[in-house]
Amino acid sequence: MQNLKVDIVVMGSGGAGLTAAVTALDYGASVACFEKRPFQAGSVSNCAIGVTAVKNDPRYQAAAFNSIFNYTNYNGDPGVIKAWINNTWRILPFMDKVGAKYKLRAELPLEKVGKGEAGGFPPQTRIGDAYYMIGRGKGHGSAIVALQSRRYFEAHGGQFFVDTPIVDIFTEGGKVCGVLAKHNKTGEEYKVECKAVIVASGGFGNDREMIKKYIGHNYTDNNCSNGGDVLFNFFPTETMTGDGHKLCWKLGGAKGGMGINGHNLVPGPGIIGNTPWIAYDETRVMEEQPYFWVNKNGERFVDESQSSNHMAMGTSIARQPGKMGYIIYDDDTREYLETHGPDFEYFIFQAEHLHDIKGQFERLAKLGNEHAFMTDTLEELADKAGIDKEGLLKNVARYNYYCDQGRDGDFSKDPKFMRPVRKGPFYALRVFNAGYSTVGGIKVNGRMEVINDDGKPIPGLYSAGDCMVGELWGNPPVGGIGNYSHALGFGFTAADSACEYIGIKEEEL
Amino acid sequence: MKLEIKDYCVRCGMCEDLYPEVFHLNVPEDRIDIKYDEIPPELEEKALGAIADCAVGAIFKK
Structure with a gap:
């Protein structure tokens, strides 16, 4: 058993987890990031090609907000929608910081916000400037952004653990106070004392019971050979099993809307x-x-x-x-x-x-x-x-x-x-x-605080990424999407809120 | 010619999609298997292709 003490623990190292980890580190927090797989991962590990970034201009942000809120038929959480949209401008400086390259694919004029071609997505979600993340070889850009984020995090003193899933989150007096993680192969345990946990564990595309119970589909394989009716083909990972969902729900977190991207x-x-x-x-x-x-x-x-x-x-x-x-x-x-x-x-x-x-x-x-x-x-x-x-x-x-x-x-x-x-x-x-992934399941507010059935936050518990993105789209999140732009926007927000909570960042009005 | 795969490989399996003669995505073990300890000369071009195509530059000549 190893004992550690940090300010913030991040569960998962996909787009949301690594973004939150790097952002919190740069505010001055000590951060440990635990990843279940043997490498920096997540459903973005070699998937996303581009990101949407809304200009840091209230007119563009308002138009984008209206389009998304309307698309959800006013079922999405307005605070969560704003948290995403109003933080997407931070994506480009973030990529500059970690050393990932991008280029503008199409700038979106104000009058076109929420209209037009959106590259596989609904037109109403075409709300910002579209950027390509520049990949390597025949891969996609997100693979490089994730890798560079990991390198930046480790080079700046972040503690990164692979093959080491978090198996429990502890509270004391109702407040988050630590986690237990366990190495997949050696079985070594890490008991980590911390003030806040950001759950960014992704979807549950490989938990067949959850898919049946919460989405009403029968899981199948890439050949649909077992009579099932939905397949999750964005990487044959055995690890997307809703670990973060289960831990948040165990601590009293409410169930949010769940669906399929x-x-x-x-x-x-x-x-x-x-x-x-x-x-x-x-x-x-x-x-x-x-x-x-x-x-x-x-x-x-x-x-x-x-x-x-x-x-x-x-x-x-x-x-x-x-x-x-x-x-x-x-x-x-x-x-x-x-x-x-x-x-x-x-x-x-x-x-x-x-x-x-x-x-x-x-x-x-x-x-x-x-x-x-x-x-x-x-x-x-x-x-x-x-x-x-x-x-x-x-x-x-x-x-x-x-x-x-x-x-x-x-x-x-x-x-x-x-x-x-x-x-x-x-x-x-x-x-x-x-x-592409499952969408949502952990209920959060616009500060990415995990909330209970009364809408009250569980102090010190935050979530970002596919595991909470259902809140953006409503309940159930029909037509919901979890993409790299969401992961980044929510990753920034979760880090902001956690750093305000532990007192190293001033709260913004 | 020998190949090695760095630990930051994202196991996307693109190398197997493009060069199945050389690579296999081993899902249960969550790793990429290189099918040959010593790459046969007739597959060297494919191995070099994989080095160039890899999404994160994780494939190297040993």
Whole structure:
């Protein structure tokens, strides 16, 4: 048993944890950061490409706040929304400080806040200037920001422990006073005396019971081979098990809204690998196109022009019977994709034209992929893919009629995306709601204080990142997102509040 | 040619996606396995590719 004494303990070293740890260290706190995995980690470890930063200008911040609060239908916590938005300007100086590079992708004028293309996210969440974090090799920028944050933290006297999960948080007189951590391999225990704990332990994408109990989904693997209906593909980690949630709830913290940061995904094999943006072939791009989508009853369920808005597609798929959908193309559209090119670029994996779609479907069949279908007739497609035949034929006829009329009578989809489904062979992909991560579960206020059912803070207990981000979106956090911009914004806020609480930073009004 | 992987590797498994002949993401052990102690000459180009492509620069020539 090793005994330590620090001001602040941080649980987890993802985007939120490392940001909070570095920020608290720079206020002059002594900080220890405990990570469960053998390296600086989190769901951002090689995932996020860019971040949103709202200008440090009240006009921009107010417009951004209004857009997000409206998007949540006023269910999000206004204090939490502000904590994120009003701290995002700190992201760039933070990256400068730790030595990570970035470049401006698109500046957002005031009148465009909450409108327009948002790279996989809903338009209302396009609220700030978009920056690329510059990555290394074929990786994404967040991998470098996380690594540089760790290096800065260690170089400036922060104590960083890998392979050492926090297993308990202690209180005395209702106030946080310490933690117990235990090394995964050696079993060595660390008893740490501290004044505050920032829980930044991420999601619970690998705790099947929690997913079932709190989100109502059945966990499955990358191939959807066990009949489940949601897969968490942003890294095959065994460690996202809601450890921080359980400890906060044990101490009386209230349960916050929980959901999935969802997106539309066709399972493997042959489509996704370890890193979802290293696509094996172009079927990944076919998933993003705005043509004809149905559920297993053969009914359309969404304006398909939202097909690159991952939250819209993920949540609408999750509402369908069996929590699945189908994307169906005919051979004319196959030819269109190969000659004209796709209408929507997949924002990560880009292809100007698609090649040999037929060959790709044959390859998927050879690999044993059970979610890609190619048939000569629609009847055969319905049989093979498990779609109600009568429903499919009826709705294809209806959709084709709308295409001929140039007007979508069901969803008012943009006529330029109305492509009929007539000529065989037909191609179909079965698509599921996939989680980038889970969203939320720990209830906090706008100061990132973990609160109880009466809304009162548990003194010394804070949270940041995916584990509390549900509060941003409401309860349940439908269409909720947990991204690097949130992790950073909440990481700053949690460090500010914890340092004010322990008396080394003046409280701001 | 021998390879080593530094401890700050983020286990994203991109090296396996790109160069499955050389690397394997060992999920239960939470580490990347290099399939050869001595990289065969015909795979050296792939090993050098992985060194260049790694997201955090964790792959090195020993």
